[in-house]
Amino acid sequence: MATPSDDIFFSSISEVSAKLRAKEFSAVELTRAFCDRLERLGPRYNALALSLREQAIRKAREVDDDLKIDRTRGPLQGIPYGAKDLLAVKGQPTTWGAKPYAGQVFDEDARVIQILDKAGAILIGKLAMIELAGGGGFRFASASLTGPGLNPWDRTRWTGGSSSGSGAATAAGLVGFALGSETGGSILLPSAMCGVTGLRPTYGLVSRRGAMALSWTLDKIGPLCRSAEDCALVLRAIAGGDRQDPGSAGKGFSYAPQFARKPQGITLGYAPVDFNEAADPSARADFETALGVVKSLGVKMREVEIPDFPYAPLLGTIMNAEAASIFEDLIRSGRVDELADKRQAANLKAAVEIPATDYLRAMRIRTLVQEAFRKLFLEVDMLLTPTRSAPAPKITEPVNFNAAPGPIPRGLNGMLQAGNLAGLPALSLPCGFAGGMPIAISLVGRPFSENQLIAIGRAFQSQTDWHRRRPPTAS
Amino acid sequence: MDVTRRSFAQMLALTAAVDEAEAQAPSAEDEDLKAAHEQARSYSQQLAKFPLPRATEPAFRFEA
Numbered sequence: 001m002a003t004p005s006d007d008i009f010f011s012s013i014s015e016v017s018a019k020l021r022a023k024e025f026s027a028v029e030l031t032r033a034f035c036d037r038l039e040r041l042g043p044r045y046n047a048l049a050l051s052l053r054e055q056a057i058r059k060a061r062e063v064d065d066d067l068k069i070d071r072t073r074g075p076l077q078g079i080p081y082g083a084k085d086l087l088a089v090k091g092q093p094t095t096w097g098a099k100p101y102a103g104q105v106f107d108e109d110a111r112v113i114q115i116l117d118k119a120g121a122i123l124i125g126k127l128a129m130i131e132l133a134g135g136g137g138f139r140f141a142s143a144s145l146t147g148p149g150l151n152p153w154d155r156t157r158w159t160g161g162s163s164s165g166s167g168a169a170t171a172a173g174l175v176g177f178a179l180g181s182e183t184g185g186s187i188l189l190p191s192a193m194c195g196v197t198g199l200r201p202t203y204g205l206v207s208r209r210g211a212m213a214l215s216w217t218l219d220k221i222g223p224l225c226r227s228a229e230d231c232a233l234v235l236r237a238i239a240g241g242d243r244q245d246p247g248s249a250g251k252g253f254s255y256a257p258q259f260a261r262k263p264q265g266i267t268l269g270y271a272p273v274d275f276n277e278a279a280d281p282s283a284r285a286d287f288e289t290a291l292g293v294v295k296s297l298g299v300k301m302r303e304v305e306i307p308d309f310p311y312a313p314l315l316g317t318i319m320n321a322e323a324a325s326i327f328e329d330l331i332r333s334g335r336v337d338e339l340a341d342k343r344q345a346a347n348l349k350a351a352v353e354i355p356a357t358d359y360l361r362a363m364r365i366r367t368l369v370q371e372a373f374r375k376l377f378l379e380v381d382m383l384l385t386p387t388r389s390a391p392a393p394k395i396t397e398p399v400n401f402n403a404a405p406g407p408i409p410r411g412l413n414g415m416l417q418a419g420n421l422a423g424l425p426a427l428s429l430p431c432g433f434a435g436g437m438p439i440a441i442s443l444v445g446r447p448f449s450e451n452q453l454i455a456i457g458r459a460f461q462s463q464t465d466w467h468r469r470r471p472p473t474a475s
Numbered sequence: 476m477d478v479t480r481r482s483f484a485q486m487l488a489l490t491a492a493v494d495e496a497e498a499q500a501p502s503a504e505d506e507d508l509k510a511a512h513e514q515a516r517s518y519s520q521q522l523a524k525f526p527l528p529r530a531t532e533p534a535f536r537f538e539a
Contacts, residue, residue, distance in 0.1 A: 136511075137514075217535070309525070310521045310522060310525055312518075313521040314522070317515075317518050320515070342503065342504060342507050343507045343510070345507075346504070346507035346508040346511040347511045347514070349508060349511065350508060350511035350514075350515050351511075353515070354519075355519070358515075358518070358522060361523070361527065363533035363534050363535070364531045364532065364533050364534070365525055365531075366534040367532060367533065367534040368527075370534055
């Protein structure tokens with residue numbers, strides 16, 4: 001067998017899987033090659049929290065033994081991947097990206113790690129993240145135990161967060177795919193800023209057992225991959241009910257593109273203003289082109305506006321109040337001051353004093369948000385919006401998630417927060433470049449409509465090659 | 476160097492004044508905490524303005 005060529009680092013899961021089965025290389029050879037690359041380039045992007053080379057090689061030997069006797073376990077068998085460092089891995093440090101938890105070790109794998117292990121996927125490393133997944137609200141990209149996430153497309157730019165290592169490692173071809181988590185944008189934003197395809201599953205579709213809790217009613221775990229198809233393959237493995245996760249919906253995900261409606265049968269809601277006036281001038285041309293590609297698929301387009309709610313205060317109040325309860329010991333012990341971002345520490349301290357009435361008011365308004373989106377999804381099947389209105393900022397700039405230039409026209413502005421509040425699935429697709437940095441669009445659907453979102457995502461990616469582009473610095 | 480009683484008294488007064496000024500000047504930490512409280516207050520005010528029917532219960536289920 002031969003050493004895998006560089007192309008393999010940017011190949012899809014199906015392509016790598018086919019080569020493994022054809023014995024072009026062994027799982028051990030593939031895993032060694034990915035581990036070498038992750039250890040060599042991971043620190044260059046501050047993407048690596050912990051290499052798991054030894055256990056990965058052991059697992060790869062098991063996979064090779066299985067493949068020798070044709071014991072197949074699906075398309076993820078033998079695929080090296082990375083996991084955000086908020087997912088517990090038995091016997092290994094799980095830092096949650098934060099100094100107060102730097103020595104933390106759990107005695108059980110997170111549920112998603114267990115599932116992927118059974119599927120034959122090979123965990124090669126823990127990936128860097130914003131400390132406590134940004135709980136409380138952080139001000140700078142440097143809010144992490146491993147330093148600011150440096151974007152493979154330009155290391156002076158941020159990766160986005162909080163799944164910063166997952167975004168960078170996937171973009172730079174350091175892992176076959178990565179797991180991230182989202183509470184208020186932590187899968188979609190790094191996916192968009194790093195030029196990879198990211199899927200935020202419906203709330204409750206993927207078990208969070210063994211993952212750091214930031215907000216019980218908002219946290220989701222999902223994949224960052226090279227394509228919509230890859231996201232489907234990972235989601236198919238990790239989705240499923242779990243009685244030990246109180247938020248579990250008790251549902252699985254069956255990837256069945258043959259049962260998805262054709263684009264001609266889909267009504268897609270969008271706001272033209274999102275693609276021009278509300279977008280950064282450097283990104284408008286490619287956003288408009290992407291909109292044209294979506295239209296050319298044959299979907300019916302309908303102009304809509306986002307239901308009018310105070311999304312940022314809603315998300316902020318709910319996330320901060322729940323985070324303050326979850327991290328109350330850290331806050332009251334004073335160890336919260338060990339966080340790298342002092343504003344984040346201050347926000348968590350202040351959050352302890354959020355009145356119960358404010359939290360409950362936010363949760364009651366959230367009920368109305370859900371109802372409003374239920375009604376909106378009677379008119380349209382899914383929504384289309386830029387994932388972020390501008391490309392990645394410089395790492396020295398204060399973090400600004402909205403990033404719209406000047407006053408923001410309504411359009412679908414606020415979908416990132418709204419989608420999280422309503423527990424909706426979303427798929428972020430690379431759609432071009434602005435100033436050399438990736439930009440992306442998002443499809444947002446009804447709860448548990450992932451199969452349909454992925455079908456439209458695949459159709460879009462069959463007409464474009466943005467998801468196949470490689471960062472210039474990843475060599 | 477000889478230190479007169481007068482210059483010693485002046486030094487003490489100066490030190491006390493510096494200490495007092497430092498104690499009064501808000502630290503970056505205080506400023507961060509103040510900003511955090513202000514944001515929480517702003518969120519609270521924005522949520523309070525939103526009309527909310529009395530019968531609306533909190534969202535604790537997130538399924539379709």
